[in-house]
Amino acid sequence: xxxxxxxxxxxxxxxxxxxxxxxxxxxxxxxxxxxxxxxxxxxxxxxxxxxxxxxxxxxxxxxxxxxxxxxxxxxxxxxxxxxxxxxxxxxxxxxxxxxxxxxxxxxxxxxxxxxxxxxxxxxxxxxxxxxxxxxxxxxxxxxxxxxxxxxxxxxxxxxxxxxxxxxxxxxxxxxxxxxxxxxxxxxxxxxxxxxxxxxxxxxxxxxxxxxxxxxxxxxxxxxxxxxxxxxxxxxxxxxxxxxxxxxxxxxxxxxxxxxxxxxxxxxxx
Amino acid sequence: xxxxxxxxxxxxxxxxxxxxxxxxxxxxxxxxxxxxxxxxxxxxxxxxxxxxxxxxxxxxxxxxxxxxxxxxxxxxxxxxxxxxxxxxxxxxxxxxxxxxxxxxxxxxxxxxxxxxxxxxxxxxxxxxxxxxxxxxxxxxxxxxxxxxxxxxxxxxxxxxxxxxxxxxxxxxxxxxxxxxxxxxxxxxxxxxxxxxxxxxxxxxxxxxxxxxxxxxxxxxxxxxxxxxxxxxxxxxxxxxxxxxxxxxxxxxxxxxxxxxxxxxxxxxxxxxx
Ligand SMILES: [Zn+2]
Numbered sequence: 001x002x003x004x005x006x007x008x009x010x011x012x013x014x015x016x017x018x019x020x021x022x023x024x025x026x027x028x029x030x031x032x033x034x035x036x037x038x039x040x041x042x043x044x045x046x047x048x049x050x051x052x053x054x055x056x057x058x059x060x061x062x063x064x065x066x067x068x069x070x071x072x073x074x075x076x077x078x079x080x081x082x083x084x085x086x087x088x089x090x091x092x093x094x095x096x097x098x099x100x101x102x103x104x105x106x107x108x109x110x111x112x113x114x115x116x117x118x119x120x121x122x123x124x125x126x127x128x129x130x131x132x133x134x135x136x137x138x139x140x141x142x143x144x145x146x147x148x149x150x151x152x153x154x155x156x157x158x159x160x161x162x163x164x165x166x167x168x169x170x171x172x173x174x175x176x177x178x179x180x181x182x183x184x185x186x187x188x189x190x191x192x193x194x195x196x197x198x199x200x201x202x203x204x205x206x207x208x209x210x211x212x213x214x215x216x217x218x219x220x221x222x223x224x225x226x227x228x229x230x231x232x233x234x235x236x237x238x239x240x241x242x243x244x245x246x247x248x249x250x251x252x253x254x255x256x257x258x259x260x261x262x263x264x265x266x267x268x269x
Numbered sequence: 270x271x272x273x274x275x276x277x278x279x280x281x282x283x284x285x286x287x288x289x290x291x292x293x294x295x296x297x298x299x300x301x302x303x304x305x306x307x308x309x310x311x312x313x314x315x316x317x318x319x320x321x322x323x324x325x326x327x328x329x330x331x332x333x334x335x336x337x338x339x340x341x342x343x344x345x346x347x348x349x350x351x352x353x354x355x356x357x358x359x360x361x362x363x364x365x366x367x368x369x370x371x372x373x374x375x376x377x378x379x380x381x382x383x384x385x386x387x388x389x390x391x392x393x394x395x396x397x398x399x400x401x402x403x404x405x406x407x408x409x410x411x412x413x414x415x416x417x418x419x420x421x422x423x424x425x426x427x428x429x430x431x432x433x434x435x436x437x438x439x440x441x442x443x444x445x446x447x448x449x450x451x452x453x454x455x456x457x458x459x460x461x462x463x464x465x466x467x468x469x470x471x472x473x474x475x476x477x478x479x480x481x482x483x484x485x486x487x488x489x490x491x492x493x494x495x496x497x498x499x500x501x502x503x504x505x506x507x508x509x510x511x512x513x514x515x516x517x518x519x520x521x522x523x524x525x526x527x528x529x530x531x532x533x534x535x536x537x538x539x540x541x542x
Contacts, residue, residue: 060534064474069450115532146449149465150439150466150476153418154422157529161399163399184418184419186391187394187419188394191395192395206379206381206386206419207385216383220383235392
């Protein structure tokens, strides 16, 4: 998609100057399509300059099942993506507020969740619980990493349980669902946000559109599984265009910063 | 050891005992309870209360049909969000009254459909994982047939997880895996091997606590004997779990799922951001 000077919108095929496209936050000025961003770009987009500190970056995938072609896939992804796995975790400041941050990387095997993604998400949630930090997650995922079989499925339970840990320490999880958020990631931490934000136009769902179409044998309604559709059905709090995302996060974090009334601790933390 | 695809066929065998058969055998005075109090009663999940030995329990599971007509009504054991929400309602009720929970897993997966997505299939499963990880009563899960992906795990976060010897538990069906990876659903036998979805595989991977034997050709040939093995396994698990206090129980359940996964630490990582 990227050439040196121009970039083409995958939705309407309009060609944009890269410099203009960058200053428009990688959103098509013609059709409003939000291009997928890698973690470094997201961090620039949302965090105060120079505040991101990486955590758990040394976790690397194994091939626990000896699954055909998985090692090769990992090698390619490790060489070409921005980190060693499909999620980058760390701490940063948004506005002037410290947060624990996770950003998923669509360039790494479509941000599918294997053991490392699950482990980094769980570690980040535990880290934030221990230090009393709110958590912001910029999420996208093609679903579970099937090359890790049942171990990838178990990451759903692991991450959902870790969100509970965070809540035990009365810290919020703010999720930003971006295109696409599907499968096992949606059905675990992505749908457990205290405040759920989605980017304009993002595809969000559990089952893939093709699987649904095959099962029911009829065409899907227009706009099915878009962020706007989920908002209408009551599954999200806010849908925002990318240019308003940082400001929205700052406001939500500010509101969570002070507690006018003492919170009772639950026994189940 | 049987080829994985043969086990897949046994796990899906039309004569295999369903959750209702297990409940009839295991639980005395069973009272079926219905509905999620939000939208509907999902026939793909049945649940209720009764006595296991002399212990009051809540028991629930995916329900496949015993024939084609019933299978269509029950969506082949594929639950909608209201099924997961009914399950959660029954589990919270069990927690309120200090009853242990038994779950029976047998589903191709969560139902993929328009209504299911509209009503929050992902949210329903996510919430069950979240709530089950903190439930303050013992939970014992048994995969009786097909443990299909998130739809199975949605009632599978338990203190003890067992599988019948010819059950399967997988992140994706072998057919789905083969068609994504090799664009050929006919390569399901190879995918079934690669996914390591048999009970013996899961035991080796440390994901389940034990395998319940199926005599001879399998549970459909010898349901009574199979069920008596199931009864013994559940009784032993409950005996161990009922003596633990809730904090210990919840902490151990957290640790049990927390340690699952395979990764390495590589400090040669060069910071790229
Ligand atoms: Zn465009």
